[in-house]
Amino acid sequence: MKVSVFGLGYVGCVSAACLASMGHEVIGVDVNQVKVDLVNDGKAPVVEERIGELIADVVRTGALRATGDVREAIMGSEVSLVCVGTPSEPNGSLCTTYLERVTEQIGAALAEGSEQGGRHTVVFRSTMLPGTCLNLLVPILEKYVGGMAGVDIGVAVNPEFLREGTSVRDFFDPPKTVIGELDPASGDAVSALYDGLPGEVFRVPIPTAEAIKYADNAFHGLKIGFANELGAVCQALGVDSHQVMDVFLADHKLNISPAYLRPGFAFGGSCLPKDLRSLVHAAQRADVSVPILAHVLPSNSDHLQRAVELVERTGKRRVGLFGLSFKPGTDDLRESPLVELAERLFGKGYDLRIYDANVSLSRLLGANREYIETRLPHLAQLLADSVDEVLEHSEVCLAGTRDPAVLSALPHGGDGPVIIDLIHLPDADARRTEPGYMGLAW
Secondary structure, eight states: EEEEEESSHHHHHHHHHHHHHHOOOEEESSSSSSHHHHTTTOOOOOOTTHHHHHHHHHHHHEEEESSSOOOHHTTOOEEEOOOOOOBBBBTSBBBOHHHHHOOOOHHHTTTTTOOOSSOEEEESSSSTTTHHIIIIIIIHHHHHHHOBBBTBEEEEOOOOOOOOOOHHHHHSSOEEEEEEEESSHHHHHHHTTTTTTOOOEEEEHHHHHHHHHHHHHHHHHHHHHHHHHHHHHHHHOOOHHHHHHHHHOOOOTTTTTTTTTTTOOOOSSHHHHHHHHHHHHHHTTTOOOOHHHHHHHHHHHHHHHHHHHHHHHHTOOEEEEEEOSSSOOOOTTTTTTTHHHHHHHHTTTTTEEOOOTTTOOOGHHHHHHHHHHHHHHHHHHHBBBSSHHHHOOOOOEEEOOOOOOHHHSSOOOOOOEEEEEEEETTTHHHHHSSSEEEEEEO
16 A cells, blocks of 8 residues: 655654555655655664664665655555644643644645545544544534535544554564554555554544543553552561462462453452451551552542432432442442442432342341441442332332343333443443433443
């Protein structure tokens, strides 16, 4: 394919060189004439493993050249990759100035028509927040081109997952390829660029593609921060942190796995809250700052409060709660987030009914009974004997369990009470289009 790459920094330079080595005809574009001259001399404008010899090879064969002329690049390509920087503003917000400027230039050049005469596809590879492409960049393109995105011009978002230092290696052996497509033809054009590369390909809506890069980087930062904070606590307590993490990393069932990484309701139970409190307290006693660990429980509490706010938003007062124990299939109520939710709603004066097939006041014993008598002493008057009793009572129903009896009874299509989904119900994707359905974080 004939490809133009806008921006010859790390991402653009590596993308241009690697695509050229795969047989594409690539034109690199940059406002910095020094970078343009370096590439045309067969030299890399960035320091990166393997990039020097790669650029020398593809420039020598004619597969890659560089220019500062946007029109020349657009007229000589059918696909454009936008790889310009999106730095932080002083207040932390995303700077889209370079994205907007390049989009305007590409749009103006496209208005004159490409060399091939076919539909040109503009692919944004820069990191940008969800909504940036559709709400900011697509209108700019349509204004300058005088046509409709997805019809007259193709548009896609293709985030990169290249680590500086190993970016060439990562390009040819990617962890995944993500294509946010405005329409199937746009996605096909991007997919063709990477034909033959290993790894799973995900073709998703454009905002999803934009968000994935942030999910990745936020989690990477979180992992590093977690390991460093834990290491500092271990050092203060005289424990070998690397030995601890060796064992931690060996657990691929719960630790290094998809476990606990699906948006849902707040966590609770007899272990997680207690052990987090103990670890943070031990760190404080040892004068070790652990801001990530110290904010896990407050974050959890804030997430629980989102459920309360969803109920408030409905303006209705009769509320039903399905589920009470901290984990399905048990009657353990200790530090259950659903008990905390019930307590907050009851305290705000909501007319509440609760159903949990595993919870019966007469069967609660020991610490379980003591906990509920302390946190929710009015439980006896709130517990219902059946799903139907809760449904008949409620204007709003909170789904906090996957009990088959509950799932089969929850109404569809806005018939009956508002459904607030705390757990991502099995049919959540279908329900999202229905009136009267509200997801907690989806």
